[in-house]
Amino acid sequence: MIGLVGTLGISTSHAALRVYPDAITLDSAAARQSIVVQHITADGLTLDVTASAKIELSADAAAYDTKTFSFSPAKDGALTATISAAGETITLPVTVKNAAAARPVSFRLDVEPVFMRAGCNSGSCHGSARGQDGFRLSLFGYDPAGDYFRITREYIGRRVDLAVPEQSLMLEKATGVVTHTGGEALKKDSAYYNTLRDWITAGAPDDPDGTPHATGIRVLPEKIMLRAASPAPQHRTVVLADYSDGSVRDITSLALYLTNNEGVLAAGKDGSVTARASGGAWIFARFDKFTAGSEVIVLPERQDLKWPENVQAANYIDEAVFDRLRQLQIPPSPHADDAAFLRRARLDLTALPPTEEELHAFLEDGTKDKRAKLIDKLLASEEFTDVWTMKWAEVLQVRANNQNNVESGRPRKAAFRYHQWLRAQIADNRPFNELVADLLRGEGSNLNNPPANYYTTAFGQPRKPMERAEDTAQLWLGTRIQCAQCHNHPFDRWTMDDYYGFTAFFSGVSTKRGAMPTEVFVFSNNEKTTAEHPVDGRQVLPKFLGGDAPALEGKDARQFLAAWLTSPDNKRFSRNLANRAWAQFFGRGIIEPVDDGRISNPPSNEALLAGLAQRLVASKFDVRALVRDICNSTTYQLSSSTAPGNESDDRYFSHALVRRLQAEVLA
Secondary structure (H helix, E strand, C coil): CEECCCCCCCCCCCCCEEEECCCEEECCCCCCEECEEEEECCCCCEEECCCCCEEEECCCCEEEECCCCEEEECCCEEEEEEEEECCEEEEEEEEECCCCCCCCCCHHHHHHHHHHHHCCCCCCCCCCCCCECCECCCHHHCCHHHHHHHHHCCCCCCCCCCCCHHHCHHHHHHCCCCCCCCCCCCCCCCHHHHHHHHHHHCCCCCCCCCCCCEEEEEEECCEEEEECCCCCCEECCEEEEEECCCCEEECCCCCEEEECCCCCEEECCCCCEEECCCEEEEEEEEECCEEEEEEEEEECCCCCCCCCCCCCCCCHHHHHHHHHHHHHCCCCCCECCHHHHHHHHHHHHHCCCCCHHHHHHHHHCCCCCHHHHHHHHHHCCHHHHHHHHHHHHHHCCCCECCCCCCCCCECHHHHHHHHHHHHHHHHCCCCHHHHHHHHHCCCEECCCCHHHHHHECHHHCECCHHHHHHHHHHHHCCCCCHHHHCCCCCCCCCCHHHHHHHHHHHCCEEEEECCCCCCEEEEECCCCCCEECCCCCCEECCCCCCCCCCCCCCCCHHHHHHHHHCCCCCHHHHHHHHHHHHHHHHCCCCCCCCCCCCCCCCCCCHHHHHHHHHHHHHCCCCHHHHHHHHHHCCCCCECCCCCCCCCCCCCCCCCCCCCCCCHHHHC
């Protein structure tokens, strides 16, 4: 294992030369740590100069391999590596301890990562629900105990041969010696093969209690900026895994890599990136149950953007949007004319087109702030309340059935009360986090306390805890956790423990019939506060997604959930609401789809999303204030006609996107 000292990520030094990681500790004979040496040019480009860098070591406690760009231990001690490149010099502290200590091969730390790297436990191979050719592994290794049993105990002596490890069926199939549907998965002389063979040679042992487990991974450098050119520029990355015992391991050669924009960026199997075209993209590394990424900006080869003089930033929104457009050399379209703006604002804010009289009056108005005044007028209108109520009623599935005994929609009276309550909250401009908290805490009669309808469905039937957990995460956090019901999420951080810990918040929600046929009472059984884990049957206590487990002390778990989820400190909540509001006016979110904010689906403009979320929190979740900012921005008021150079842009808001009118607007 490798332990790192000091701050990781972007160096705090002002030098134009940086090294990742910026400090190294090698703590066993097998420890290795690769590095990336990066030169930052005057115009902000990041150049990978690792291959040409000159490395000088102050002592012989460690060795540096110029072929693999990695350090290995020689003897206990400390040294300084002086790195020189591009006329700059930087130092890297290296500490070596336990240089003679050999760490035994671990099933969870070494063998399982090989299965993942080779694709053995992917969904298209042995990781599928039914396995492949009679052999099944858990998808991406979510159940290592089960994997160990199936390899060593399911058919004794079949898959591993302790007497002659090289003749183990697992190795012979993986190397193609024996017919294998998946072909050759491993080379016989590879480090991956050696890991499996050494584990079998050691007796194929299971890991002892207390074996460290991964707690997260990081991709370094955190940001890369290249310029499209020929030949295509490349940049290496280093991936580090943090473990529960405080150690850190270089798992660059064990991680899987992908990119979210293959047209802009190609991701190599070694974690390197290759620029294909100008634009923004991310490279992601997948290891164990974790996914982490690094942002890569590819600038166009030509830097001749002429910014229109009449297109200037009106607020923080434009500053974030225009910074990214300038960076990518994408010109904005001109302002929409008054008639187009009036039509757009009217339809977006009130779902009604302007009248002929209103159009003439607006065109003849010569005041400079007429657009801002129009926005204020529309935001204060009853029609805006109707539009925003319609938006959230659709998301919350506030619909009534035609007859009270039909299994679709809610009873008409309950749906009417629910809609009436929602409209009153929006009309009063109630802080949106308080509105959401009321829904999460909903209890009592679905007729007398409309938020209780959040926990009912057709004819007042209760939602299952798993369904409500999934809906709540997707609706209010922009997070899809459905995959983690059966296995760890393959492209996000969520595990089965996370899924059932979140589900446990809703385990105690119960219902009973009221005096009226359409009335249902929602209440909490505070003694039922766990969810059963399907892998091992244990009872999982409530735990916030990505957070801690609250001490319930016999109280309604939803009270704690509501306070945590709607807190100003919960960035996922504020970012999700801001993103949904943005999508309402631009036809697509900064994160798209708006309810899929996974790690491997990052925002197209992080600064923009962060700014909107901060504004929402600062205004105490005043939705009208956020909408006002959006509509007053130059970005919102740009024409839908494209300009030379932004025709293909559908991610960075250089022009208004042509949108279909909603059915309700047409009606």
